[in-house]
Amino acid sequence: MNSAVRRLSAAIAAGTLVVTLAACAESERGAGGGEGGTMVFGAPGAPAMFDPVYATDGETFRVSRQMFETLVTYAPGTADLAPGLATEWTPNDDGTQWTFALQEGVTFHDGTPFDAEAVCFNFDRWANLPNEAAQSQAEYYVGLFGGFAQNAGDYGESIYAGCEAPDANTAVLNLTEGTGALPAAFGLTSLSISSPTALQEYDADGIELSGEAFTYPAYAMEHPTGTGPFRFESYDRASGTVTLARNDDYWGETAGLDQLIFRVIPDENARRQELQAGTIQGYDLPSPGDWAALRDAGFQVLEREPFNIFYLGINQANNPALADVRVRQAIAHAVDRESLAQNQLPDSAEVATQFIPETVEGYASDLEPIPYDPDRARALLAEAGASDLTVNFYYPTEVTRPYMPNPTNLFTTIAENLRQVGITVNPVAQPWNGGYLDSVNVAGTHDLHLLGWTGDYNDAGNFVGTFFGRAKPEFGFTNQELFDELAAADRTVDPAEKAAAYEQANRSIMEYLPSVPLTTSPPAVVVAENVEGMVPSPLTDERFSTVTIAD
Structure with a gap:
């Protein structure tokens, strides 16, 4: 904690x-x-x-x-x-x-x-x-x-x-x-x-x-x-x-x-080489696999407490199939999130059960991780009539984020998970600024995307309210009941009542499953x-x- x-x-x-x-x-x-x-x-x-x-x-x-x-x-x-x-x-x-x-x-x-x-x-x-x-x-x-x-x-x-x-x-x-x-x-x-x-x-x-x-x-x-x-x-x-x-x-x-x-310096390897050459005196988000070698070489690797969420975003507006909760559930079951946490993120990374970290008041401790289950994913797709699903999967380049140390590698792994259950993936790579963020946050031209959030302060609304508190091009859905539930939680001033309201809102979010929470990790x-x-x-x-x- x-x-x-x-x-x-x-x-x-x-x-x-x-x-x-x-x-x-x-x-x-x-x-x-x-x-x-x-x-x-x-x-x-x-x-x-x-x-x-x-x-x-x-x-x-x-x-x-x-x-x-x-x-x-x-x-x-x-x-x-x-x-x-x-x-x-x-x-x-x-x-x-x-x-x-x-x-x-x-x-x-x-x-x-x-x-x-x-x-x-x-x-x-x-x-x-x-x-x-x-x-x-x-x-x-x-x-x-x-x-x-x-x-x-x-x-x-x-x-x-x-x-x-x-x-x-x-x-x-x-x-x-x-x-x-x-x-x-x-x-x-x-x-x-x-x-x-x-x-x-x-x-x-x-x-x-x-x-x-x-x-x-x-x-x-x-x-x-x-x-x-x-x-x-x-x-x-x-x-x-x-x-x-x-x-x-x-x-x-x-x-x-x-x-x-x-x-x-968008490339993490280039940042590391410049630090080693002495042309820079520090950089953010060293690859987790480099931490030990950097420390052995005399550099100071300063770990932050984990306070972020990495998620697979789903836009329901462009692709009618994605508006079916069974398809969103299938996508969630298709992703091997435990493998992501173990192989591509820092040692203490954990699979996320919801869209806020455990340290934030309002965390619903009774929620369980969505299990990796390719067979269940295929069955849900078939049930929804979406066994031939094709998605435009956007991912960012020229950036490393605290929750997403290597976007390309993470995309590659997740896209392969999706292909294994029969989903056709059209990859769309765009630079973080001047392309990706505008496509995802403004134009909403994507079907799936990778994004995440580091909390600005300790408040559940700063996570789930920011994500799902109103209609946004990023997710392309309107669920007034959910919007109202989050707004009511935000208006609650009493700390205990507010925590309880957000716990229930987190359960509602995971039932509706507008996107898939993946991991939380210490950058x-x-x-x-x-x-x-x-x-x-x-x-x-x-x-x-x-x-x-x-x-």
Whole structure:
């Protein structure tokens, strides 16, 4: 059991109390002190852009976290709540109003003061995103607040009722109803606070959709402006290199590095070779088979606590056969998930019984793994009249994810499982950004796909609500009963009642089986021997401000 994650449950349960942790925050700020030097980190994928509200992928979040800050954050190496830009956060009795006491003396990278007006400007901006292109990309905001002031797409009614700034250091968030996701969700990188000046100057809301691809405005691509310990310097899209510089005017402990460079190196073997050659000082997601050799060579392999789900996604909209639950059950029985866990993932990987990890409140412990049973799969296909089923199976390239260390190998194994029960598989490989994510999340042109999720905070809704809380192109189904069940669980503020509601929702999900949960596993990050201060996070929420490089 992940004790760090369990501790967050207590923090959420105490959400009706005033949370005052300023002294802890000060002591946990980086120990860098501005020693200098440059760290080059090998990232497995390219960031889509740098405006956190539009971000949905880990590589965009990885870079954004260094430049932006949220009102509430997570203590290093845990999922425990800690002060960010707010020193205290106090709800009223029913969770419909949250009062934030703000840090003083903070400025954005462009010199704009951080204050309550800036906080309210950001909340109002998110609530009033102007068009379907912008709203469709604000997935985390929708998941938390339900919709927008003026919905341009198929969204629910927004629970955001406004933001007040009674004085410079106090911001008050008003909601139409409480949600059990708070206060933990206040730490979402998507809710990072941006400079109002820069947002207006660089047309932050001018996002456009052309075909299946989004075009982002100048703010998101060239002028992201937060309050964090690093500031944006450049992004060379051709080489996949993002350069950040230390923010010498940072309000807390200044970073220990002069520069932080993220180099996109999609191939895991290439990342390992560059680390061994000394051209990078660290990289994410080393292949589980390389961990022992890397440690033997003197590198630090820092394991994260498992807090993710890897799943085989099923889109019911394109292929009528997939709308039959018997066909989805057949696909589940066809996949040898135990073999995946044992042969292609870290040693402690486990077969998933549902779409949340065991450490998340709301896990239904009575659910059993779907057994590998090719004969049963063939029988179900025959019963559904789908013995000649053909599927377009999409999988990503040019990326490694915490839950999916080698997408091609995983696809190959799963596709062979499907072929063994008579399913014809048409493989469709696409690059992670600029193809795959747009096809899966926007266009919905796939039948099957591989994807997963690392939790942003300890809340079942952050997993199953994000996946199945509303109709999405990724899964292509409408099940209002399930949507309503998840919405009711999310609105439940009492921790015990909320856990019970999500346990039942997880049983309903596995009965309907909109997709197939595969595994949960512990990813790792590896750094050179002379790198100090890197703290692995179960949320993959590593902050590089604490990092220094020894001589």
